[in-house]
Every structure is written in structure tokens, then in C-alpha cells.
Amino acid sequence: MARMTMIQAIRSAMDNSMERDDNVVVFGEDVGYFGGVFRCTEGLQKKYGPQRCFDSPINESGIIGSAIGMATYGVRPCVEIQFADYVFPGFDQLSQEAARIRYRSNNDFTVPMVVRMPTGGGIFGGQTHSQSPEALFAHISGLKTVIPSNPYDAKGLLISAIEDDDPVIFLEPKRLYNGPFDGHHDRPVTPWSKHDLGDVPEGHYTVPLGKAAIRREGEDVTVLAYGTMVYVAEAAAQEAGVDAEIIDLRTILPLDMETIEASVKKTGRCVVVHEATKTCGFGAELMAVVMEGCFYHLEAPIIRVTGYDTPYPHAHEWDYFPGPKRVGDALKKVMENA
Amino acid sequence: MARMTMIQAIRSAMDNSMERDDNVVVFGEDVGYFGGVFRCTEGLQKKYGPQRCFDSPINESGIIGSAIGMATYGVRPCVEIQFADYVFPGFDQLSQEAARIRYRSNNDFTVPMVVRMPTGGGIFGGQTHSQSPEALFAHISGLKTVIPSNPYDAKGLLISAIEDDDPVIFLEPKRLYNGPFDGHHDRPVTPWSKHDLGDVPEGHYTVPLGKAAIRREGEDVTVLAYGTMVYVAEAAAQEAGVDAEIIDLRTILPLDMETIEASVKKTGRCVVVHEATKTCGFGAELMAVVMEGCFYHLEAPIIRVTGYDTPYPHAHEWDYFPGPKRVGDALKKVMENA
Amino acid sequence: MSDHEPLSLYVPEPEFRPGDEPDFSNVSIPEAGSVRRPDIDVKAEDIHDLAYSIIRVMNRKQEAVGPWADLLNDEQVQAGLEDMMRVRAFDARMQMAQRQGKTSFYMQALGEEAIACAFAKVLEPGDMNFPTYRQQGLLLSSDYPMVDMINQIYSNKADPLMGRQLPIMYSSKKHGFFTVSGNLATQFIQGVGWAMASAIKGDTKIATSWIGDGSTAESDFHSALVFASTYRAPVVLNIVNNQWAISTFQGIARGKAATFAARGLGFGIPSLRVDGNDYLAVYAVSKWAADRARKGLGPTLIEHVTYRAGAHSTSDDPSAYRPKQESDAWPLGDPIERLKNYLIKRGAWSEARHVQAKEMIETQVAEANREAVKNGTLHDGPHVSARTMFDDVYKEMPPHLRRQRQEAGV
Amino acid sequence: MSDHEPLSLYVPEPEFRPGDEPDFSNVSIPEAGSVRRPDIDVKAEDIHDLAYSIIRVMNRKQEAVGPWADLLNDEQVQAGLEDMMRVRAFDARMQMAQRQGKTSFYMQALGEEAIACAFAKVLEPGDMNFPTYRQQGLLLSSDYPMVDMINQIYSNKADPLMGRQLPIMYSSKKHGFFTVSGNLATQFIQGVGWAMASAIKGDTKIATSWIGDGSTAESDFHSALVFASTYRAPVVLNIVNNQWAISTFQGIARGKAATFAARGLGFGIPSLRVDGNDYLAVYAVSKWAADRARKGLGPTLIEHVTYRAGAHSTSDDPSAYRPKQESDAWPLGDPIERLKNYLIKRGAWSEARHVQAKEMIETQVAEANREAVKNGTLHDGPHVSARTMFDDVYKEMPPHLRRQRQEAGV
Numbered sequence A, B: 001m002a003r004m005t006m007i008q009a010i011r012s013a014m015d016n017s018m019e020r021d022d023n024v025v026v027f028g029e030d031v032g033y034f035g036g037v038f039r040c041t042e043g044l045q046k047k048y049g050p051q052r053c054f055d056s057p058i059n060e061s062g063i064i065g066s067a068i069g070m071a072t073y074g075v076r077p078c079v080e081i082q083f084a085d086y087v088f089p090g091f092d093q094l095s096q097e098a099a100r101i102r103y104r105s106n107n108d109f110t111v112p113m114v115v116r117m118p119t120g121g122g123i124f125g126g127q128t129h130s131q132s133p134e135a136l137f138a139h140i141s142g143l144k145t146v147i148p149s150n151p152y153d154a155k156g157l158l159i160s161a162i163e164d165d166d167p168v169i170f171l172e173p174k175r176l177y178n179g180p181f182d183g184h185h186d187r188p189v190t191p192w193s194k195h196d197l198g199d200v201p202e203g204h205y206t207v208p209l210g211k212a213a214i215r216r217e218g219e220d221v222t223v224l225a226y227g228t229m230v231y232v233a234e235a236a237a238q239e240a241g242v243d244a245e246i247i248d249l250r251t252i253l254p255l256d257m258e259t260i261e262a263s264v265k266k267t268g269r270c271v272v273v274h275e276a277t278k279t280c281g282f283g284a285e286l287m288a289v290v291m292e293g294c295f296y297h298l299e300a301p302i303i304r305v306t307g308y309d310t311p312y313p314h315a316h317e318w319d320y321f322p323g324p325k326r327v328g329d330a331l332k333k334v335m336e337n338a
Numbered sequence C, D: 001m002s003d004h005e006p007l008s009l010y011v012p013e014p015e016f017r018p019g020d021e022p023d024f025s026n027v028s029i030p031e032a033g034s035v036r037r038p039d040i041d042v043k044a045e046d047i048h049d050l051a052y053s054i055i056r057v058m059n060r061k062q063e064a065v066g067p068w069a070d071l072l073n074d075e076q077v078q079a080g081l082e083d084m085m086r087v088r089a090f091d092a093r094m095q096m097a098q099r100q101g102k103t104s105f106y107m108q109a110l111g112e113e114a115i116a117c118a119f120a121k122v123l124e125p126g127d128m129n130f131p132t133y134r135q136q137g138l139l140l141s142s143d144y145p146m147v148d149m150i151n152q153i154y155s156n157k158a159d160p161l162m163g164r165q166l167p168i169m170y171s172s173k174k175h176g177f178f179t180v181s182g183n184l185a186t187q188f189i190q191g192v193g194w195a196m197a198s199a200i201k202g203d204t205k206i207a208t209s210w211i212g213d214g215s216t217a218e219s220d221f222h223s224a225l226v227f228a229s230t231y232r233a234p235v236v237l238n239i240v241n242n243q244w245a246i247s248t249f250q251g252i253a254r255g256k257a258a259t260f261a262a263r264g265l266g267f268g269i270p271s272l273r274v275d276g277n278d279y280l281a282v283y284a285v286s287k288w289a290a291d292r293a294r295k296g297l298g299p300t301l302i303e304h305v306t307y308r309a310g311a312h313s314t315s316d317d318p319s320a321y322r323p324k325q326e327s328d329a330w331p332l333g334d335p336i337e338r339l340k341n342y343l344i345k346r347g348a349w350s351e352a353r354h355v356q357a358k359e360m361i362e363t364q365v366a367e368a369n370r371e372a373v374k375n376g377t378l379h380d381g382p383h384v385s386a387r388t389m390f391d392d393v394y395k396e397m398p399p400h401l402r403r404q405r406q407e408a409g410v
């Protein structure tokens, strides 16, 4: 067991996987010699050689398209898109190809592939280094979408993703790379070395896809969150003095409906939180499934707290970001409603 | 006034617009000499010359990217993507560029552009000629998304879209091109020439973006639908004997919340219908906004009837398509719930 | 006001439209045998001329001549002729089946049969094609059962793809035929990735990617060239230039300059043009390229120059956009006629034998069709159970799909 | 088992890595004045050689020689030198400002100043650049106010872009500078579309698109070439090959063959390489290309060969992936030094005047900075009101955004 940052944990997942399975290859923009702009692949080229970890041309469709071809060969590519904002030139290959090859070929060809990408804001990245596109992936049948919130999960989930026989989108909340960020941008962030979830086994282990984790048990209201918003919700609950049950979804597709329903049926209230823009965000789906599964248990309308329906503005980052104040207000409001 | 099919109405909208405004140009794959695979642009090249209506290379990113450049020049491109399934190579240009250029340049550059594309299934088009990607557009701040359900609206909405100063996605339910299809695939379809909404003025008129239409007034339940599903809902209501109020959204972004809320507050029940896959489809957003706006008026959980979360299967088209039976069952169920 | 002359947009137009008399006499076509045959380890910059010429083997006297000739014996050529005849007969039968309502859709390879049929012969077991929808010749020249193809086209209960895919979007890993996509060009880079994987694993298999002239405009054509050239992937990149993309002539994808093959030169990829209606030339050039890939010399780009003699698909009517006689006027002739005449000239075939072969093939096709019809057709069924519609979206069915299947009551 | 040798993946590597002694003595660089200057209506196929050579004007003796020389008088060249010095001084000041926390991010054009500065001079009012993030020289060589640039970089209350955009992502229609995107390559095709619009309207304006070496791998590079060549758009397509894309050397985008300029040849687009550190050569080639566009002769592709002497951005440290001395060893020298020496040799400049000019420019920059700081800086503010965050997503604010703004309470 070691203390790791989320970056180290992600690297360790790839390292373990490459060591265990010759078929695992890693590539993407700047991931080879340099080890990635966030250093997630540092040292892998040195250890496994340039044939298994290499720099790619700047062409996201090429990265994903070639990875699809490799995957159908039997290799297991784990590729990096430098920022989630840059996945869109490859969206055709993901949504129309990777997602459907197993189905359309009746299992003749399959695409065991992971597409990793840093997601979310909070680093003054402006509109092109801050987006959270998870809802777009969740709408595509055939993809799985994972969003870890801490080093332990990040490693275990990434190993599961690499070992999964279907294409997995692995979104890494970049604001969490070095510590759990609760939205209080004016306060120092605890580093992962001082956080229990920074305890990460050096060897192989998995965290299953499709299982949520309850981060905080509570009686009053269920908060559905993932990635950075888990910590924002924790801070909000504490500050608002609401006994919230905070569920970290971890995988948004497949979704752990069992855990969600059990919690909402217990609390009778629900707040949904994400950083992505509101309209047609994953929060809408969460509201829909909670309504479908728990309507008669709901004592108040579900509230969602999300990014606004504008591009992510550079200077107004903290006005845009759904921080503890906004989430806390929602918690209080959902408690008042009846 | 003339009777027109939806194809003729769409053509007429472009024809009127090109006649009134020299800046309107039309291009896309096969739209020039031939007039489009669905013949929507037939005759326009002959009338306005190849500089204003022309064939493009098969490159959707190029079509949309060059249209963006043209629009920032001051030309008003109305481009065709041959099938909505093929918009994805251009998704980067749409979601990251067209949608944000006004915002990021503080109005210095703007993108008055329409991207037309046939959408939806029902023609045995299989997984690559049947998709309904509207939810993906609705999640992108800066785009407007329109889905007409009849010739009159199609023409009026398309003229509005062309005259709009922002990028508009114009989704044409291809199963409605020739007549209102109610999902009874084994029965003949009434042609538009025999339908009141096939009455289309030959000249210029507009139907405003962002305004829904109530297709059938009713007291029991509100059905939110658009495109082909409007007719399926009508058939379902009749067959199920439910006094449904059927709202044709026409524009899904901006959404006409006023009409929706007034109706649901009146009926206390709501069914949401679309052909797109379920998870994170636009139905989730509709459920969310109805819950946000009308929770205390809801007497039963909202039900959504949608395509299943699989690719659109060729041979099982009618098992997949959310037809009048499935919608009718939902109407009955929402009436039983309390 | 500006001192400059006003600009205007140039919009390329094909030479002939309906009503025009097509005349290709000014098209310069190199003589058979006239184009040199470099060593396979030649550098791209030393053969730029081959991207602007056309490699041809059969001359007007129906002889095979020049440095690209004499790679196949008569028996092999006879088999090749029969392969092409099989494709044509199969297409004709399926075209009719579509008209009869047995399926929703069909696409012929009429006039282009030589390309896939000859190419199939340079591949080895384990190699993988990443085809478009017009390379049925690859399957029909190997031992893939015709009846399985028809089952797929009819989406019937024996459809190997469970009725999920459009007709003709075959898939057969075993026969080196990657699952065809409806989205153009995506397979071009996927084939490069597959070839890269073979190289990463230290294997010996090669890939081939296929694309149409119109689809070279798509971005994934570029992705493929970038990745193939950078990593020297063992892949053959085939462009089938059949002059038309639905109603759009190749000049819209190409502009009115250079050639499609020339697109490879800027990447340092050896690039050749070949007479796609000359079975012997296609074979020779394809072999040259496959050998390069197999020897670790990297990618080759081949432009197969041909003509789409039929409609784009059963949904298309070309008389709306090109002269009916254009196909006959097309100067490269018919691939089957040409190979037949070559064999006859050599005394290795005859008109009688041709008629006989044709009958035999048509009988085989008819039999396969009868066999397939027993399994059902699109509109009359039977199909596989609708329940299977929910399978194989993922390896294991996630709970939400299980729920949806239950709701569907299938 | 296969009879063939195992394949292996080729992964290009740069010649030198940290710890290596960079030595470019084997790089062949054509002598200044040695490359011919064709007429502007030349056909692409007649100048293939220019895509493989490098057009240079200033020789080692600091003289301007050959057919591309003598287009600018001393006064113009002096102004050009000062433009480049302004870019460098501005970059240095802003780099420091980022370190001081006045902004989140900055990107220098160190070593590449000649390209944008010289290019700016061939444009006319109304023309439009579609730049990347490294063409600040276009603005600094025209009359765009430096203080507005800094206001944008500081996202302060006078930021013309309302704090919405990343620093340096300027926009100025008036100054022919298209709103810079964070997404690579998208502007390359947009510029082509803009140029097509000018042609459609029968106007006389031309566009120029800009892209980096690494970004040529993106698909929109291909889209741009396809559309520009097909419609003969009045556009100049500029590739700035500064050898590096963040940590990735240009061989990953290019493979180890051909040149970036050669990519244009397959499209029949006249394509030239120019010494990007030679102000006079850049001007001459750019003028040639702009004249072609303006005369309706269509697109030109220019590869400007240069070297990114600084870090990719303030988030980057190049010592991790290339030798520190590589920049100095780079054989094309420094563009400012070279132009300065040329002018001195002509007696039109002096060391003293240079020092004086440098001081004057640095003072201007410092003054502009002081002025801008008064309007605020990123972390200390003031910014424009957060309320404006909801504006301009659409021309008119739709109800849902009005509601969200209200909820935000701003």
C-alpha cells in the first residue's frame, strides 16, 4: 500500500496492466517520451518500449479509429485524449464505430478499448479545457462511461476498464488529480497523501464498473454526484447542516440503480449535482430514473445543481462552477419543500 | 396556398429565402445538380446557379466548417447533411465552433447557419440511416434545435431558421416527408395532399422558433412529442381512448416551457415520447423540466416511451420503433397510476 | 472600393450530363505495358510518375505485355474470370430480389468486379480487409458461402448478423472481411490500426483498407495516411475510383487537378494508379503492394481507376445526372469481357466455355438463393427472435437493457 | 506458422533528446537566392520541387539575393524589424505577467516572429486571417492596440472578450483577425469557407488560414485542402513548421518522409517552403501567394520552416524532451538578428539605433501594461460583471438562460 495522487494511481493502473498483459498498449498526444501533459503515462515508454507506449499524431479521430482497429486485432489499447474538450473530432469513431462494432458484427469483432481523458473545470482552462461531456457518451448505446473521484477508485476502475471487453470512456476530473477539491477555491486543497482514499495498493486490484459507492450515509436527502462534485457535496452538506446521503456514482453507464433507489426510498429526497451544462445533462437522466423508480417515495421535487447553459467562461470560473454554496442552497431547499 | 409534401415545403422555404436574400447559399452532398437524395433541393441550382447551390465533397466537417467560415463572412449557408447519422464527423465544428463563436468573440463574429438533416427511422434504414441525435445537440449551449412535424411548420420553421442569426440544427423526420406516419406500418399512409397541414402558402411566412403547438387538446394527460411521434401519439390516444393533450414541441431548444407547464398543470399527468434511445435522450430533460415546474401538480409519475438503448436494428424496425401500442399502453398506465 | 477584379467561385462540373454525347477520346490512357515496374523497396519520391499514370497489362490485342505481366497462369486467370462472373451474377440476382421485396436495399459492383476479385488473390489467411459496401468480390472470390451472404441480405432467421445490419454489410473475421460500416471512410483508419497491431505484436499479417473516390474527401482518409506513413504500417490502402459518388462526379472530391493516388505522395507513401478493369494489372499492382507490406516496407496507396456502370444502389437512378451511354463510352472497357478475350486469345477459353460457365454460376447463385429463401426474407420473415435485438450491445447485458427487454415483452 | 519475417512497428524519434549534443550539420539548406521564382499562374505540377526546397533571400553575408529579393525598401524593412522586436518584447512582458499571477496562461512566438509580421504586410484591409494562438505578430504588426491585447490576457474589466476566453485567444474582425479557437485546426477549413464566401459574393477579399506542424495531422487540415482545391478558394494556407508540437517532434505528424508542403501537391495546390526566419523571404512568398488568391488563381500552401525557440506555453518545460542547446544549434538562426544584420550591412540600421528601438518598444509595452493593469488582472479583478456570463450565447437570451441568470443571482 502506498499513498498516491490520482495521477500516480492512474499510471499505476496502466503499469500493472501492461505488465500483466502484453496486449495492453498506450498511446496518444505527448504520452510517449514525455509522459503526457498531466504526466499520467510518465515512465511507461521507458519501461515497455516505444512499440507499447508512443506519441501519436494530433488527430483524435485517428487515435480512436486506429485504436478500434487494434482492438479488433486483439490488442487492448488504452489511449489518452489530451482534454475531454478535444474528443469531438473522434466522436464519429466513438459513437458510430466503437459503440456498435460488437452489435453489428454479432460478436465477430469486438472493441476492448479505453479512452482516457481529463474532464471538468476548476483550473482556469476556459471554454476549451473545462468541459464535462459525459452526457453525450451516456446517450450512446454500446459505450460505458466511468468517472472516478479518488486515487483508489481511479486505479481499480481503470484496471476494470482495461480488462473490460467493450469500449470504456474514462473521464478523469482533472481538478482532483492532486487532491480532493471541494469547491472552496480560496482555500488550500488537502493533498491525496493526507487523504484515506489516497491509499492505493501497488499491485493489481479492480473496482467493478457499474457499482456506486456511498461516500456519506445520511437520512435526510440523497445526493447523486460523481467526480469533483462528490467533495463539493460533502462540503455543502456539512456547511448546510443537512444529513445527506452522498452517492458517488463512479460509473454513469451502466448506472447502479439499486444503490440509488434504495437510498432515495430511504430519504425521500434527492439532489443531483454535476458540473456539465444543465440542459440534457446527465442530471436530467438521473432525475428521470429516480422519478421512474421512486416517484411515490419522493417528498419534494428533485433539484439539480449544474453548470449553466453557457460555454465555460475563463474569468468567471467560480461564478460558473457549482460550488458548495449553490449545492448547500439546494440541500436546504429540498428539505424545505414538501 | 398549395398542397405540398414536406419535401416540397422544405424546398419552397429555401427557394423563397434564396429569392429574398442573395446571401442565402445551399450546399451539401448531392444537393446541386441532382437536388439531394431526398430531392429537397431539386431545381435550386438551375434557378440560382452553381455558385449558390452546389455539390460538396463528402466531408461533413468540411461542410460545416466551411459554412461557419461563410457565415462569419456574412453569407447565410443552409447546408444539408445527407442523414443525421452522418453529422458526427462534423460534430466538433458544430459543438465546439459554431455553437461558441458568438460568445467567445463577444459578437465580433456570428454564425447564422442552418444545418438540415433527415432524422429518425421507419424506412428500413438500419443503424446508419435511422438515428435521432437531437439530445446531443440540445446539450450543446449555443445551438438551437428544430424538428418539424408537417409541411406547414417545416416551411415556416425553416425560413425562421435561415433568418435566425445563430446556428440552427434542423432535423427533418424522414418518415414524414410524404405523409403523416402514425406508426401503423402495415397500413397505407395518408399523403400530405390529403392532410390539412399539407396546406402551405407559396410565399414567405415564418413559424417562430421556440413555440410549441397543441395538436390535440385534452384533459387527462399531456403528451410531449415532436416529429413522427406526434402522429403516433395521436393514434395512440385515440386507440387507447385517453383524452390526451398532445403537444408538438417543434423546437426542442429553446423549449416552450410555458405551453408545457400550462398543459401539465391542467392535466396532472405527462407522457414523453421520442424515437431516440432512452438513456440521456431528450425525454430525460423533458421529465426533469416538468418535474421542476409541475411537481406538485403531478398525480402520477411521468412515463417516457422511447427507442431502446440499442443500435437501430434493420429487421426488427417495428419491434424497436415506439409505435401506437407502446404509447397507448403508457397512456393507460399513467391514467391508472395515482 | 477595391482595385481588384471581382472573384468568383469555381464549381467543377463533369464533362457530360444527360443529353450530352459522352466522348472520352481526349482522355489519355497510357499503353498497356508502358509503365515501369520498380523494386518494392523503391522510395516514394522516385516513383511520383506512377501516381499520375495508369498501369495496364492487357493491350488492345488482348495480350498481356510489359513488366507487370505474367504473374498468373491460365488456370488462375480462368478462376479469376469465374470469380468476376460470379459477382456479376450474384449482383443481378440480388438486384432482382430487392425489386421483388425480399430485401430493403442492394448495391452492385457492376463494372468494378476485377478490383476486389483480383485483390483477394494476393492475400493470405489471417490478413484482414477493411472493405466498403462494394467489395463483395472479396467474399465471392474466397470460400465464403453465398447462401450466408443472401441470408444476411434477406435479414432472415439464418442471417449471421441477426437482422441487425443493413443488407450487404457483411462481416466475417474468418474470411478476412471486417464488418462493413454505413459511415463512410471510418474503416480506412481502422485498417491502419489493425495493421499497426500486427506490427506491434511482431506478427506477419497485413491489412488492406478500401475507400471510394468520393469518400477520400472524408477526414478519416487523412487520418489513415497520417498514421500509416508515420508508423509505416503494413497496410495496402485502396482507392476505388469509379468516377461517381452517388450523383457527384469525382471532380468534387478531387478538384480538377492531380489524381487521387497523388494524395499519398505528400506522405512519402508509394502511390500507384492501375487500370481497375484489367484483372491482370490489378493483381500485379496489388501483389507488389502486399509484398511491400509483408516485408515491413510500409504502406502503399493504390488508385484503381474504374467506372461504376450501375446505379449507386437500388435507391438511385443515374439517368438523372449522367448520360445513359457514358458507361459504354468509358474507355477502359468491361473487365469481364477483357479477361475473357485475353483467355480466348491464349486458347485457354472459348465462347462456348463462357456460356457454360455463366450457366453454371447462375445455377449456383439460384440454388443459394433458393436455399436462403427457405430461411426467410425481410418482409415476410421469419427473422431471428426480436428478443435478440437486446443482445450484444455489450458483452454482458447491463441491468437497464434487461429491464427494457422485459418491458418490450419479447 | 508463417514463412514471413515478423513485422515491427516503426515509431519515429527525433534526432536529439536531452543530454544529446544537437548537430544539424547534415541538414541540407539551399543557398539563399538559389530557388527559382515562377509566375503566379504556374501549375502546381510544374513546381513540385518548391515543396521540397526552401526559399531563402538573405545569405550569410547578410545580403538579399536571388529572384525573391528586393520587394521592400529600407523603411519597410525597418518597420518590419520593429514589428518583430515588438512581438518579442510583448511576449517577454506577458510571460513575466503570467509568472506574476496576472493571468493564467501565455504563449510566446519566440523565434517565429518573422512569419506573422511579414505576412501581415501582404494583406489589405478587409482580408481575414484565421490564425492559431501563435500569430500575435499579425495584430502587433497592424494597428491593433497593445493595451486591448493585454486587457484580454488579463481578463479584466476592459477585456474586449468579457473574460470569456483563454488569454491570447484574441478576436478582431476589424483587424482581420478571426476569433482564435482552443481546438486545433478548426480554423483551417473555416478560412477556406470565408474565402469561398468572398468568391460567391464576387468580392475581392482573401482569407488566410494558419496551422502548426503538429496540427496538420488533424482532419480539418484535409477538409481545408479538399474544399480549397475543389472550389479554387482565394485563400493562403499557412503551415508554421516550428519543429515541435508540445513535446512531440514534427516527425510524428509528418512521418520521416516528404515535407508538410508536399501535402498540397496531391490536391494540385501550388505548395512552397520558405525559410520562416528570413523576413524578406516570408514576405516575398506570402506576397506571391496573396497575389494568386487575389487574381482568382486559387489557393497556395506555404510551409514556413522555423523553430519554436521557447516553451510551448507557460505550462510547458521543453528541457524535459529536447536538448537545451537545440534552439541555438538550429541552422536558420534568429529572425530578428538576421534582419538587423541585413539592415546594418545596408547602412540602414546600427547597433545604437537597435538599442534605442528596443528601449522605445519596451517602454511602449510597459506603458500598455501599466494601462491595462489599471483595468485589473485575472486573479485580482476587477472583471466585467458575472452577469454578462449569460449574454451572447445566442443573439437574444432564451428563457432558460434568463431563468438561470436569475437563479445565479448576478
Ligand SMILES: Cc1ncc(C[n+]2csc(CCOP(=O)(O)OP(=O)(O)O)c2C)c(N)n1
Binding pocket: B029, B058, B082, B086, B089, C132, C134, C182, C183, C184, C211, C212, C213, C214, C215, C216, C240, C242, C244, C245, C246, C308, C312
Ligand atoms: C459519413 C457519411 N456521409 C455520407 C454518406 C452517404 N453516402 C453513402 S455512399 C455515398 C457516396 C460514396 O461514394 P464513393 O466513395 O465514390 O463510393 P462508391 O459508392 O462510388 O463506391 C454517400 C455520400 C455516408 N454513408 N456516410
Ligand SMILES: Cc1ncc(C[n+]2csc(CCOP(=O)(O)OP(=O)(O)O)c2C)c(N)n1
Binding pocket: A029, A058, A082, A086, A089, D134, D182, D183, D184, D211, D212, D213, D214, D215, D216, D240, D242, D244, D245, D246, D308, D312
Ligand atoms: C483538437 C485538439 N487536440 C489537442 C489539443 C492540445 N494541444 C494544444 S497545442 C498542441 C500542439 C500543437 O502543435 P503545433 O500544431 O505544431 O503548433 P505549435 O504549438 O507548435 O505552434 C496540442 C496537442 C488541442 N488544443 N486541440
Ligand SMILES: [Mg+2]
Binding pocket: C212, C213, C214, C240, C241, C242, C243, C244, C245, C246, C308
Ligand atoms: Mg465512387
Ligand SMILES: [Mg+2]
Binding pocket: D212, D213, D214, D240, D241, D242, D243, D244, D245, D246, D308
Ligand atoms: Mg509546432
